[in-house]
Amino acid sequence: MKPLLQYASHVLNHLRKDLRLEWRSRDAINGMLFFALLVVVVFGLAFDPTGYPTTTRQISGGILWVALLFASITALNQSWARELRNQVLEAQRMAPSPASALFLGKAIANMLFVLVVEAILAPIFIVFFNLQALGNIWLLAVILPLGTWALVVNGTFFAALGLRARNRELLLPLLLLPISLPALLAMVQATTGVLTGDLDPIQINTWIKQLAGYDIIFTTICILLFETVLNAE
Amino acid sequence: MTWHSFFNMSTMENRHLLSAYATVLVIQAGYLARVAWQWHRTRAPRR
Amino acid sequence: MPNSPIRDKINPMEQRSPTLRNLAWLWFAIAVAVLVVGFREAIFLVPSDAAQGDVGRIFYYHVPIAMWSLLFPYLNFAASLAYLYWRNRDPLKALTADAFALASAEVAVVYTSITLITGSIWGRAAWGIWWAWDARLTSLLLLWLLYVSYLMLRRFSSTGQTQTLAAVLSVFAAVDVPIVYMSIRWWRTQHPAPVFFGGPDAGMDKSMLPAFVWNIIGWGIWGIFILLFRFALERRRQIADQDAALQAIEASLEIPQ
Numbered sequence: 001m002k003p004l005l006q007y008a009s010h011v012l013n014h015l016r017k018d019l020r021l022e023w024r025s026r027d028a029i030n031g032m033l034f035f036a037l038l039v040v041v042v043f044g045l046a047f048d049p050t051g052y053p054t055t056t057r058q059i060s061g062g063i064l065w066v067a068l069l070f071a072s073i074t075a076l077n078q079s080w081a082r083e084l085r086n087q088v089l090e091a092q093r094m095a096p097s098p099a100s101a102l103f104l105g106k107a108i109a110n111m112l113f114v115l116v117v118e119a120i121l122a123p124i125f126i127v128f129f130n131l132q133a134l135g136n137i138w139l140l141a142v143i144l145p146l147g148t149w150a151l152v153v154n155g156t157f158f159a160a161l162g163l164r165a166r167n168r169e170l171l172l173p174l175l176l177l178p179i180s181l182p183a184l185l186a187m188v189q190a191t192t193g194v195l196t197g198d199l200d201p202i203q204i205n206t207w208i209k210q211l212a213g214y215d216i217i218f219t220t221i222c223i224l225l226f227e228t229v230l231n232a233e
Numbered sequence: 234m235t236w237h238s239f240f241n242m243s244t245m246e247n248r249h250l251l252s253a254y255a256t257v258l259v260i261q262a263g264y265l266a267r268v269a270w271q272w273h274r275t276r277a278p279r280r
Numbered sequence: 281m282p283n284s285p286i287r288d289k290i291n292p293m294e295q296r297s298p299t300l301r302n303l304a305w306l307w308f309a310i311a312v313a314v315l316v317v318g319f320r321e322a323i324f325l326v327p328s329d330a331a332q333g334d335v336g337r338i339f340y341y342h343v344p345i346a347m348w349s350l351l352f353p354y355l356n357f358a359a360s361l362a363y364l365y366w367r368n369r370d371p372l373k374a375l376t377a378d379a380f381a382l383a384s385a386e387v388a389v390v391y392t393s394i395t396l397i398t399g400s401i402w403g404r405a406a407w408g409i410w411w412a413w414d415a416r417l418t419s420l421l422l423l424w425l426l427y428v429s430y431l432m433l434r435r436f437s438s439t440g441q442t443q444t445l446a447a448v449l450s451v452f453a454a455v456d457v458p459i460v461y462m463s464i465r466w467w468r469t470q471h472p473a474p475v476f477f478g479g480p481d482a483g484m485d486k487s488m489l490p491a492f493v494w495n496i497i498g499w500g501i502w503g504i505f506i507l508l509f510r511f512a513l514e515r516r517r518q519i520a521d522q523d524a525a526l527q528a529i530e531a532s533l534e535i536p537q
Binding site for chain 3: 027030031034037038041044045048049050051127128130
């Protein structure tokens with residue numbers, strides 16, 4: 001029990017550090033928010049919600065997640081930049097706390113940032129696309145966090161993985177997108193199912209369960225393999 | 234309209250009228266407050 | 281060195297002159313007074329719209345602010361051009377121009393945001409939709425996005441480069457605005473006919489005029505006030521930075537005895 005509590009307190013410390021640093025500049029959140037808004041506007045111009053309301057509802061799930069995906073990638077790309085600048089990773093090697101605690105703290109921090117962006121973006125998205133959810137809208141409160149965690153946990157991991165790579169910022173989406181495809185499929189299908197009301201609840205629940213399973217599996221893998229990646233010299 | 238009917242929140246139209254005017258007030262006053270606060274925080278020129 | 285001639289040259293606007301302050305307070309008072317009259321006219325005196333009812337009173341705030349919001353981007357453009365012109369010729373004038381560019385960009389965003397939000401609230405109540413991707417709304421949204429991106433550039437760029445990069449972006453934005461407007465207009469048209477120009481319901485009923493006029497004057501006076509206030513704040517910051525830099529230089533000069 002004690003090691004678990006110790007681990008949790010390490011994670012909490014890393015999390016607090018990241019939140020405090022971000023709160024001081026709020027760079028990542030502002031950048032993410034504006035970027036996601038821009039993607040939504042571009043899609044609004046491209047797919048003309050006013051002219052084609054039914055089609056819009058069918059693709060709106062996909063559009064929302066693509067917007068969040070792009071926004072998360074921009075934030076994830078520079079999520080380890082501060083650590084790199086201040087030689088934190090070398091310090092981590094000498095510290096007794098497990099590296100995975102650092103990873104988990106950062107992943108949770110990134111998760112919170114993206115959730116904040118989602119919370120602000122969702123109403124704007126609904127307005128711009130004139131959406132009325134035909135299904136049970138409370139399911140979105142389950143789907144959005146699960147989907148976001150899938151993107152963030154893998155994204156934080158691959159961002160660290162590509163840290164010493166040559167074309168670091170290009171590498172992240174190249175690695176993240178293929179691995180995330182099953183999760184993306186599940187989150188888009190579930191969201192669209194809720195918005196259009198076309199899928200019956202059993203199917204939506206299946207998608208949600210798949211998403212949850214994906215989250216559990218990949219969180220475990222990331223935690224287990226983070227130390228390896230950090231010491232991959 | 235009267236003050237009474239202006240603050241009447243029962244119809245959707247009136248709520249929207251109220252919130253539109255409130256938005257203008259909040260944003261303009263908020264911006265003014267921010268500029269004023271930063272004015273006080275900035276050192277006055279030494280003279 | 282409190283009376284150094286250099287300091288006199290650097291800080292022409294730093295006189296804490298009571299005249300300027302009194303003028304500012306007076307202008308503020310006039311703005312508030314006119315706006316109060318405008319509010320009274322809009323809500324209590326002018327008759328409600330035949331078609332829309334009382335919700336139509338949003339018009340008296342939405343339209344004047346929308347009209348003024350189209351001015352500030354041009355001020356930003358002019359100030360940015362002035363900055364680029366003076367950048368290598370007269371750095372002090374350039375600094376002032378830059379402060380004005382920043383202030384006008386911020387006020388542009390404030391006015392445009394209000395226009396978008398109140399328009400959306402009005403649209404929902406009067407026509408049932410929060411938003412439509414028609415020519416006018418989309419153009420205004422893009423204007424807003426352009427100037428928010430200008431402010432983001434100012435925030436994220438490294439010091440030293442900020443002003444020049446921002447001025448350049450401002451030129452891009454200003455050139456883009458008419459292009460955006462024309463292209464989107466070609467793409468579609470759905471917004472209700474403008475009250476002054478064209479369309480079957482053109483022209484405003486004379487009974488509505490007082491509210492409209494008072495509010496347009498009021499928001500104009502307010503806009504000028506808040507713009508100049510923000511400009512003064514920026515100048516104050518610039519001068520404070522210069523003072524600090526000058527102090528550092530003076531301190532370093534005194535060291536070798």
